[in-house]
Amino acid sequence: MDFNDSRELLWLVSGIYSFTFFLGLLKTFKLDLPQLRNLSFVLTIIGFAFHTHALYLRGLEVHGCPLGNTLERIQFILWSLILAFLIVRLLCRLDMLGTFCSGLASLGGALVLTLPDCDPNYWLTVNYTKLFSNPWIELHASVAIFSYGLFSLLSVVSVMYLIQRKALLSRKFDKLGSFLPPIQDLEIAAIRLLSIGILFLTFSILVGGIHWANQENFNLSGKLVVTLFLWIAYSVVFLLHYRQRLYGSKFAKTTIVLFFITFASLSLVSTRSQNTNKPLTPEENNPSNHQ
Amino acid sequence: MNSPSNQSLFVLGCSHRVADLSARELISLPPDSIDEFYDGLGKLTDLDEYLLLNTCNRTEIYGASKKNFSINSVLQYLSRFQNIEQEFLKRHSYQRSGCDVVSHLFEVTSGIDSQMVGETEILGQVKKAYDDACKRKISGKMLNRLFQKGFQAAKWARTNTGISKGQVNLGNVLCELARRIFGKVENCRLLVIGTGKVAEMSIEAFKSRGSQAITVTGRTFEWCPLSRNKPNELVEKFGGFALPFSQYKDSLHLFDVILSSTTSGLTMLGYHDVYNSMKKRPSKPLFLIDASVPRNIEESVSKIDNVFLYNMDDVSEIANKNLKSRMSEVERCKSILGQRAQKLWDQMIQPSIVS
Incomplete structure (x- = not known):
C-alpha cells in the first residue's frame, strides 16, 4: 500500500466507506454491538481524512484543484458529499444518513476507479500546463463541484424520504423504516440542503461569470449551458416548493432526477488527454474551455 | 437452594x-x-x-x-x-x-x-x-x-x-407512527372523533409524550351541549379542547393526527372532506387512524398525497409483531x-x- 499514490488511497477510501456502510446495515438489522456503536462515525472521519489526502496528492500532481477528468470530478463530488454529511452530523445524530452516504461514496468511488478511461494521466502529457491558469476559474469549478456534493446529499435524503414514505404507506413497521428519520424532518432537511446548494451554485456561476465577462473570446460551452440549466432547474424546484406546488414524494423524485442529470452533465466537461506523446491542442490548453 | x-x-x-x-x-x-x-x-x-x-x-x-x-x-x-x-x-x-x-x-x-x-x-x-x-x-x-x-x-x-424494542400498546404504536411522520409527537395537533376506549388510550399516550393540542369531538356533544358528556369528560381528564360535532369537518386542516373511534357505522371522513382539507395544508402530512368497526374513514383517502391512513387491523398487526419480537x-x-x-x-x- 503506497500512501503517496492517490489511486491506491482512493481504493482504501472506498474500502473504508464500504465497511462503514455494512456496519450501518448490521446496526439496522439488530446485529449492533455496543462496543462498535460509534465506529461508523469514526470510520467515516478516517475515510474522509484519507479522501482529503488523496485529493491533495492528486492536486499536487496536476498543480491545481483536481477536476481534470471524470474520476477526479466524481471523487470531488463524493468528498463534498461526505463533508456535507459530517457538517450535518455535528448538528444532529443521523447515523442512517451516514450509512446511506458512505454506501453511495463507496459505490461511486469504486465504480469510477474500476473504469480506467475515467482517469487518464493528463498531467503527464507533453506541454502540460496547469489545469486552471486562472484562480477565479479554479474557485468557480471547485465551488460548483461542492454544490453538486450538496445536491448528492439532497438526493440521498430524498431516497430516505421515499423509503420511509413507502414503509408508512405499506402500513408495516419494517426495520429500515424504523431507523430512518421522520418524513417531515427529511423534507425540511431536503429543502435546507437545496437552498444551500443553490447558494453555492449561484456563487460559483457569479465567480465564473465575472471572469468570462472580462474575456474577449468567450464561447458558451455545453457544460456552462448545463450548469445554468441545473441552476435554473434547482431554483424552480425551490420556488415551487416554497409556493407549496411541489412537495412530498414528487419533490423527492424531482431532486433525484436532477441529481442524475447533474451526474450525467459531468460527461460534458472536456477531459484532458492521456496520451503522453500527443501534444495538447490549443483548445485543451485554454483552461476556460474546460470549466 | x-x-x-x-x-x-x-x-x-x-x-x-x-x-x-x-x-x-x-x-x-x-x-x-x-x-x-x-x-x-x-x-x-x-x-x-x-x-x-x-x-x-x-x-x-x-x-x-x-x-x-x-x-x-x-x-x-x-x-x-x-x-x-x-x-x-x-x-x-x-x-x-x-x-x-x-x-x-x-x-x-x-x-x-x-x-x-x-x-x-x-x-x-x-x-x-x-x-x-x-x-x-x-x-x-x-x-x-x-x-x-x-x-x-x-x-x-x-x-x-x-x-x-417496538411498541406493543395500541396508543404507543400510534404515537410511534406519528413520530415517524412528524418527528416530535408533542408538536402534533390531535383530533379525536368519538370517545371509545381506543380514543382514551391514544389521548393518554399522546398526552404522556407532551402533546398539548388535543381536541375531542363526539356526537354526544351535540345531544347535550350544556351538560356533562363524554367529550367534555375526556377533555377534563386529559386536558385539551372540546369541539362541537357540527364543526369538526371545517377544522380538519388544523390537525396533524385525526383518530376516529365511534360505533356509529357512519362515514365520518370522506374522500372530499380530506381532499379539501389537504388543499389548505398541501405540504404537511396528515395521519388518519380509523379505530372504528365498521370503519368511519373512506379507504380512498389514502390515495391523497401526504395522507397516511391506518385502521385497527394495521395497528394491531404492528403491535402483535413487536410483541412476538419481544417474546x-x-x-x-x-x-x-x-x-x-x-x-x-x-x-x-x-x-x-x-x-
Whole structure:
C-alpha cells in the first residue's frame, strides 16, 4: 500500500466507506454491538481524512484543484458529499444518513476507479500546463463541484424520504423504516440542503461569470449551458416548493432526477488527454474551455 | 437452594402469573395502609431488612435476615393484615429464596416478568419502592445491593436485548407512527372523533409524550351541549379542547393526527372532506387512524398525497409483531440474567457480607 499514490488511497477510501456502510446495515438489522456503536462515525472521519489526502496528492500532481477528468470530478463530488454529511452530523445524530452516504461514496468511488478511461494521466502529457491558469476559474469549478456534493446529499435524503414514505404507506413497521428519520424532518432537511446548494451554485456561476465577462473570446460551452440549466432547474424546484406546488414524494423524485442529470452533465466537461506523446491542442490548453 | 445462606434472602409475592385480577385485588395493599403494614412487618422477629413492592399487578415483600427466618411468618402476617385465608394466599402467591430472589428481581426490573413484556413502568415502580424503603431505613446492606444490581440488570437487558424494542400498546404504536411522520409527537395537533376506549388510550399516550393540542369531538356533544358528556369528560381528564360535532369537518386542516373511534357505522371522513382539507395544508402530512368497526374513514383517502391512513387491523398487526419480537428475546434475556444473578449471589453469600 503506497500512501503517496492517490489511486491506491482512493481504493482504501472506498474500502473504508464500504465497511462503514455494512456496519450501518448490521446496526439496522439488530446485529449492533455496543462496543462498535460509534465506529461508523469514526470510520467515516478516517475515510474522509484519507479522501482529503488523496485529493491533495492528486492536486499536487496536476498543480491545481483536481477536476481534470471524470474520476477526479466524481471523487470531488463524493468528498463534498461526505463533508456535507459530517457538517450535518455535528448538528444532529443521523447515523442512517451516514450509512446511506458512505454506501453511495463507496459505490461511486469504486465504480469510477474500476473504469480506467475515467482517469487518464493528463498531467503527464507533453506541454502540460496547469489545469486552471486562472484562480477565479479554479474557485468557480471547485465551488460548483461542492454544490453538486450538496445536491448528492439532497438526493440521498430524498431516497430516505421515499423509503420511509413507502414503509408508512405499506402500513408495516419494517426495520429500515424504523431507523430512518421522520418524513417531515427529511423534507425540511431536503429543502435546507437545496437552498444551500443553490447558494453555492449561484456563487460559483457569479465567480465564473465575472471572469468570462472580462474575456474577449468567450464561447458558451455545453457544460456552462448545463450548469445554468441545473441552476435554473434547482431554483424552480425551490420556488415551487416554497409556493407549496411541489412537495412530498414528487419533490423527492424531482431532486433525484436532477441529481442524475447533474451526474450525467459531468460527461460534458472536456477531459484532458492521456496520451503522453500527443501534444495538447490549443483548445485543451485554454483552461476556460474546460470549466 | 436450601443451604442456610439461602434463608438470608427471600421474597413472598403475588402477581398476574399466579393470581387472577380478583385475587390480586384482595391481596394488594391499599396505599393508605402501607405505613401500618410496614410497622407490623418490622415487629416480626429476626427480620432485619424488608421492602414492599406494591403495584396494580404485583404485591411482593422482599426480606433479608441473618438468622433462620421463616417466610411463613410473613405469609401469616399478610393474611392477617389483609384478612384473607392463609390457604387462599398460599394458592395465589409464590415464595423464592436465595439466588432465585436475585433472578426474580432481575426479571421484574427488566420487564420480562411483566404482563406486557418489556414494559418500562415497572422499573420506575421498583425504584420508588426502594426509595421509600431507604427513607424508612428498613433496607440494609443485603437489599441495597440486591436492588442496585437489579437496576443495573434492567438497564443492561433493555440496552442489549430486544425485550423493549417496538411498541406493543395500541396508543404507543400510534404515537410511534406519528413520530415517524412528524418527528416530535408533542408538536402534533390531535383530533379525536368519538370517545371509545381506543380514543382514551391514544389521548393518554399522546398526552404522556407532551402533546398539548388535543381536541375531542363526539356526537354526544351535540345531544347535550350544556351538560356533562363524554367529550367534555375526556377533555377534563386529559386536558385539551372540546369541539362541537357540527364543526369538526371545517377544522380538519388544523390537525396533524385525526383518530376516529365511534360505533356509529357512519362515514365520518370522506374522500372530499380530506381532499379539501389537504388543499389548505398541501405540504404537511396528515395521519388518519380509523379505530372504528365498521370503519368511519373512506379507504380512498389514502390515495391523497401526504395522507397516511391506518385502521385497527394495521395497528394491531404492528403491535402483535413487536410483541412476538419481544417474546423471542425473553428466553435469551432470562438465561443471561440468570447467570448474572448467580454471580451476584455468589458474591452476596461471601462471609464478609452475610455475617
